[in-house]
Amino acid sequence: MQRHALGLILFALLFVPATAYADDDNYGSAQALGWVAIGVGTAANVLFMGFNAIKKLPMLKVGMGNETPRTMFAMYKPMLNFHIMLNSVGFFAGMSHGFILLRGLDSISLSLAIVMTASMISGIILRIASGRNLKFFGRLVHGQLVFSILLVALVVLHVSIMS
Numbered sequence: 831m832q833r834h835a836l837g838l839i840l841f842a843l844l845f846v847p848a849t850a851y852a853d854d855d856n857y858g859s860a861q862a863l864g865w866v867a868i869g870v871g872t873a874a875n876v877l878f879m880g881f882n883a884i885k886k887l888p889m890l891k892v893g894m895g896n897e898t899p900r901t902m903f904a905m906y907k908p909m910l911n912f913h914i915m916l917n918s919v920g921f922f923a924g925m926s927h928g929f930i931l932l933r934g935l936d937s938i939s940l941s942l943a944i945v946m947t948a949s950m951i952s953g954i955i956l957r958i959a960s961g962r963n964l965k966f967f968g969r970l971v972h973g974q975l976v977f978s979i980l981l982v983a984l985v986v987l988h989v990s991i992m993s
Contacts, residue, residue, distance in 0.1 A: 860930035867924030868985060874916030875978070881909050914957065921950050938991060942984040949981060 885902045928935075928943055949972065956968030971977065 857931070860927050863923045863927040863930070867920045867927060868989070869920075870916050870923065871920035871985075874913050874920060878909060878913040881905070914953070917950070917953065921946060934992075936991070938984060938987050942981075942988050945977070945981050945984055949977065 881902075885906070924946055925943065928939060952968050952971035955964055956972050959965050959968055
C-alpha cells in the first residue's frame, strides 16, 4: 500500500513544471524551482543524516535504556520515506529548472545534473533492488561522502556563477 502511495506522489511530482509555465515570467519561475530544489534537497539530506548520526550515538544504545533505540529503529522507515519523497521533489524541481533554462547550460550545470541523476538512480537501486550485488552497488555509490561533497560543491558553484 505504501509503495502505491509513494508511486502516486512521485507521479504527481511530474506535473510540478506545469506551474512554472503557467506564469508569463519563465525566468523567475525557473529560478524559484531552482531554490525549491536546493531547499528541499538540503532539508531532506540534513534531516536524514542527522537522524542517522543520532541513532548511532552510543549514549542512546547503552545509557538511556531500551526504549530509545527501539523508538529510533521504528522511526527509520518513515524517515527514509520522507528522505526519498523530499529528494524526489528536489530532483524534479531541479531538473525542471534546468530544462526551462537549457539555453544557459554550462559545464557546472551539466555536471550538477549528472551528479543529481546518478544520486537519484543509485538511491532508486538501493530502494527497490532485491539482489545482494545491486544493493551493495547502491550503497557503495549512494553513501559516498565524496559524492555528497561533490554535489554540495556543484550546487554552491552553480548558485555563485549564475547569480
